Amino acid sequence: MTAPMTDPPRKARRRLLDSDLWFSFSRSPTVVAATAVAAIMLLGALLAPLIAPQDPFDLSSLSILDAHVPPAWMIGHDHSFLLGSDDQGRDVLSAILYGSRISIGVGFASVALALVLGVSLGLLAGYAGGRLDAWIMRTAEIQLSFPTILIALLLNGVLRSALPAHMQDQLAVPVLILAIGISGWVQYARTVRGTTLVEKNKEYVQAARLIGIHPVMIMLKHILPNTMGPVLVIATIHLAVAIITEATLSFLGVGVPPTEPSLGTLIRIGNDFLFSGEWWITIFPGAALAILVLAVNLLGDWLRDALNPKLR
Amino acid sequence: MFSPRQRSRFPVPPGTSRLIVAQLAGRATGSSETKATTMLAFILKRLAQSLLVMFFVALIAFLMFQFVGDPVHQMVGIETTLEEREELRETLGLNDPVLVQFSRFVSAAATFDFGISYQHKKPVADMILSRMPATLELSILSALFALAFGVPIGAYTGLHRNTWLSHVLMTVSLIGVSLPTFLIGILLIFVFAVILGWLPSFGRGDVVDLGWWSTGLLTITGLKALILPSITLGLFQMTLIMRLVRSEMLEVLRTDYIKFARARGLPDRVVHFRHALKNALVPVITVTGLQLGSIIAFAIITETVFQWPGMGLLFLQSIQTVDIPIMSAYLILIAFIVVAINLVVDILYYVIDPRLRSARNTEARP
Amino acid sequence: MALLKVDRLRVEFPTRHRTLVAVDDVSLSIDAGEVLGVVGESGAGKSVTGAAIIGLIEPPGRIAGGEICFAGRRIDCLPDDAKRRIRGREIGSVFQDPLTSLNPLFTVGQQLVETILTHSDRSAADARRHALRLLGDVGIPAPAQRIDAYPHEFSGGMRQRVVIALAICATPRLIIADEPTTALDVSIQSQIIALLKRLCREHGTAIMLITHDMGVIAETADRVAVMYAGRIVEVGRVRQILRSPNHPYTRGLMESIPRLDSDSARLAQIDGTMPRLHEIPVGCAFHPRCPDASDRCRENRPALRMVDDPAAVACLLFDDGRADG
Secondary structure (H helix, E strand, O other): OOOOOOOOHHHHHHHHOOHHHHHHHHHOHHHHHHHHHHHHHHHHHHOHHHHOOOOOOOHHHOOHHHOOOOOOOOOOOOOOOOOOEOOOOOEHHHHHHHHHHHHHHHHHHHHHHHHHHHHHHHHHHHHHOHHHHHHHHHHHHHHHOOOHHHHHHHHHHHHHHHOOHHHHOOOHHHHHHHHHHHOOHHHHHHHHHHHHHHHHOOHHHHHHHHOOOOHHHHHHHHHHHHHHHHHHHHHHHHHHHHHHHHHHHHHOOOOOOOOOOOHHHHHHHHHOOOOOOOOHHHHHHHHHHHHHHHHHHHHHHHHHHHHOHHHO | OOOOOOOOOOOOOOOOOHHHHHHHHHHHHHHHHHHHHHHHHHHHHHHHHHHHHHHHHHHHHHHHHHHOOOHHHHHOOOOOOHHHHHHHHHHHOOOOOHHHHHHHHHHHHHOOOOOEOOOOOOEHHHHHHHHHHHHHHHHHHHHHHHHHHHHHHHHHHHHOOOOHHHHHHHHHHHHHHHOOHHHHHHHHHHHHHHHOOOOOOOOOOOOEEOOOOEEOOOOHHHHHHHHHHHHHHHHHHHHHHHHHHHHHHHHHHOOHHHHHHHHOOOOHHHHHHHHHHHHHHHHHHHHHHHHHHHHHHHHHHHHHHOOOOOHHHHHHHHHHOOOHHHHHHHHHHHHHHHHHHHHHHHHHHHHHOHHHHHOOOOOOOO | OOOEEEEEEEEEEEOOOOEEEEEEEEEEEEOOOOEEEEEOOOOOOHHHHHHHHOOOOOOOOEEEEEEEEEOOEEOOOOOHHHHHHHEOOOEEEEOOOHHHHOOOOOOHHHHHHHHHHHHOOOOHHHHHHHHHHHHHHOOOOOHHHHOOOOHHHOOHHHHHHHHHHHHOOOOOOEEEEEOOOOOOOHHHHHHHHHHHHHHHHHHOOEEEEEEOOHHHHHHHOOEEEEEEOOEEEEEEEHHHHHHOOOOHHHHHHHHOOOOOOOOOOOOOOOOOOOOOHHHOOOOOOOHHHOOOOOHHHHHOOOOOEEEEOOEEEOOHHHHHHOOOO
16 A cells, blocks of 8 residues: 555646546446445435435424334335334434434544544654654554554543533534544554655655755645555545444444434444344344445445556 | 674585685574574563553553542542542542652552442452453454454465455455444344344353353353354454455465475465465464454454443443543553563564564565 | 477467567477577566466466477476476476575475475485485585575575575476576676586586576577567577677677677667567567668568578568578
């Protein structure tokens, strides 16, 4: 992944859009399908208020009489609940649409946070070198020796309990984003640092330095574009990890509050009904989560292979 | 890190004088001494690094007490007077300088004293110790499961990358990576406990108490109870190991020494399993070792799904009730396990790869 | 009768755009005990020819035509296992880079013993004795002390000696040496060449010496085949070709070797570069760089023709005996 991209920035960008990437994209039906699935789920999440049959957060529209309705192809179904309903009479399909909104939103936000954090620290470490580099990379190393999920769990727990009680639910989502984001910066930093070390000694950077261009400008305009290929790959794979982490924390009951359930929360709620035979309350949100993550993973996998000249 | 490797760059034609031959021979035998020293230096260096990590973790665990809640507030009831509280602060040493408190914290932790749980009013060390066997049995079994399936499947898909079975296995592995651990657990429970009714869906079954260790490995129900949680916990690591072995195999199969092994006429079996697999497994050892720590951490999720009475479940409950002593003790313990494993892995790595014994800088590719 | 006979060999590498022809209509032969040099720039198809002979062309590459006969037996269409039996036992190999040819995780002794045991039914102890003898044979000092060392504990030249020991484990009748000296220091190159020559003489082993270095050929080979863009452009006795190269490309090669007896200040060079596989021009592949090219060189591809037995050349200048120059 750290394969240096030797061309100057503009050429690298052109190569990204060059026929090779497009060729391997259009050649692989799996990737095209994964992209389509990811796009559909993204659209569904964005347009949830418009397309969902029901607003699961509007308690007045829920009726306990509609509770425990099985999916539309089973005995005892109700046509207004395509994927059945839960114990409060909430439409499972609507809950999934709204839930994936939060899952995907938290996923993107924490990836963005980790990316900005990791890329800046990586650039800084690689460009500045010396003691700063040593400190950043040592911190990264220590963090890397602990599983991401543990760090997110701990950060989330500590940050939350440091908040006053009445704000805990209110700030649950930002705290979650912060925890997942901080737990994921290391990969970006290591990759960007590696590329920076290579690029730093290239003639064009030396030349830019000689004519007195500000280091920050050199980092942003000359070095940063070279790191974008690998960073894109990491970000895609990290998106899948972030969505899983959010779902896991929510499943464990320390993520988003049940008043605004994500896919993980839905699975947690439905898990209690698994034994009484109402499997659809947990299995459908679970399937939605699995399909979403699989699609993103497939994209990431393909991107990594397509951008890695060694495997071509 | 190490002194650059000394290379004997002597061109020695067939009829070289005895003197040079003796010198060369001397170098060959004499190097074993330097080997031992570099090995020792290497281990000492890693040990120092490990201590540094433990120091930082202890600092974080200590700071949790400082920033999250007031321990006195957690320990007393509402009716306690301000004077009594102040007295308690004094006896607990909470009015001492932070550095003094920290050094006390570290020396207590070093003797496995993590204080009293806010919630349960019991010594944290005892609580964790009594739950450790459950977690360790689960984790080790999962790791064995992951290795036993991950390595052969990875080797197969690496050697036969274009067969339909490989494509199926790779796709399944990607699904395995994409399924969150808790979802795997739920699905397994749904299929094997709810629908088929073959295996239990929660708990450890009957355990045998060996005094210092309670094991579920000696009873039928205990073993049955281990199956679903171990698969749940091990599946992700299995796919990880499988994909790693596969990509390492592909990489190694492209090397010159594999081509040369073929050119020497060695049978495919020897080339694949003696030469390629051994080289491919070198990085796998590191990853597997590192994953063992990860498995113990992921046990939090599996233990929640299966209501497995281990350390992870305790930790999760302590997060929900902000029981800082348990949280910090768990953190320190996990850190210790991870660091210890890392150290062992590093040493193992060093033992397995002869190149590292004499140099780490020259030929970096592991 | 020739030990190895390659007849109109064609090796193709299908890519997603088109099929590349790496070796095109190559015929050559090697007699027992003879050293044939194969010379050319990198990408000329020398190594692929060598790989084709030992049946180790990297997929998706494949032999698309012609035949390879070894000791009177056709070997290019044998089943994989039979091909494997020939490798190492009948045809040994020496690769370019001794640093990467040996498995770093096994001692040289282990690698020698496993090779010996593969090709003979000696006992393990006997195989080790043979390994020691081989190490001594290729000039490793104090083999008894070095046999249990790992490859990284040897210098480059010593490692190449180990590689040669591995190649001659089963006393093959032919060794394919692919750039055996390229990765070595100049002072060690001549030692390795001397070693190969000595082994060739002592055991009557034939050698196919693949190199881009005319100097090595001049020092070692009996005959030489010059390759360019996948084809043989000239073949003949080394002395013959060194003295009077016929093909314009060979002439260019000769003039680019520094000579002590010449007082010209500059070395001649051939303009341009060899075409890559996907842009080989129509007609004679060399015509864009050829000083003597005429219009018909752009249209017709010359075949290899005998000019001065056993020398043959593939150039239209020598076609039908009408030299235009």
